[in-house]
Amino acid sequence: MVDNYGVEAAPFSWYLKVAAEADVQPTLEQLTDHMNDQQRAAFRDKLQRYVRKPDRELIVAVHGGQTLGLVCVIEQAQFPPRFPEQKASHLRNFACGTQLLVHPSFRKQGVGGSLLVRAQRWAHEQGLTGFWIVTHRQANWYKTHFGYHKIYRIDDKGVEKTLLAKSFE
Ligand SMILES: CC(C)(COP(=O)(O)OP(=O)(O)OC[C@H]1O[C@@H](n2cnc3c(N)ncnc32)[C@H](O)[C@@H]1OP(=O)(O)O)[C@@H](O)C(=O)NCCC(=O)NCCS
DSSP, rough: OOTTTSSSSSSSSEEEEEEEEHHHHHHHHHHHHSSOOOHHHHHHHHHHHHHHOTHHHHHHHHETTEEEEEEEEESSOOOOOTHHHHHHHHHHTTEEEEEEEOOGOOOSSSSSHHHHHHHOOOOOOOOEEEEEEEEEOHHHHHHHHHEEEEEEEETTEEEEEEEEEEEOO
């Protein structure tokens, strides 16, 4: 049974796994309908880096041979432009999660939460002391269910995003 962070039991079960090279293509096929060819190619490159390099991981949620969702986690990521040095030093030993995505047909059943919890666990196992993410629309989800705090507001070419973080201590 996966960790669905205390909400009611999920109507179906899925499992999480650390993705290998062979998982990249099915992940792309099942989760990138909303992307154009150029975006999909860039995403493929990114996922391949995440399965090949030791300082990062790609985690996927799978059900009946279908990839339902994914998350990428990396030990050290670049902070956004103009991110204040004081805040950066606070997050220096934190892992960063990116690309958390669940197929629209499988949302609101705990899949996304289980991916996030699994990525946080990986970071903790690496000896890192916290986790940070940047989001456009989901800040309240991270705050309400996972104890994240808003750290910084980002203006990304006119799109407002929020950097949130949580310490494991
Ligand atoms: C954000 C995202 C990853 C969440 O994935 P998800 O699988 O829907 O996440 P969860 O199911 O764990 O949580 C979503 C909601 O379902 C609820 N939920 C979880 N398990 C549930 C269950 N078994 N029964 C009923 N509700 C459940 C959660 O409480 C949460 O409620 P809320 O919307 O009131 O906060 C998904 O919406 C997504 O892919 N969005 C597009 C990409 C995106 O914005 N990614 C984040 C970038 S930082």
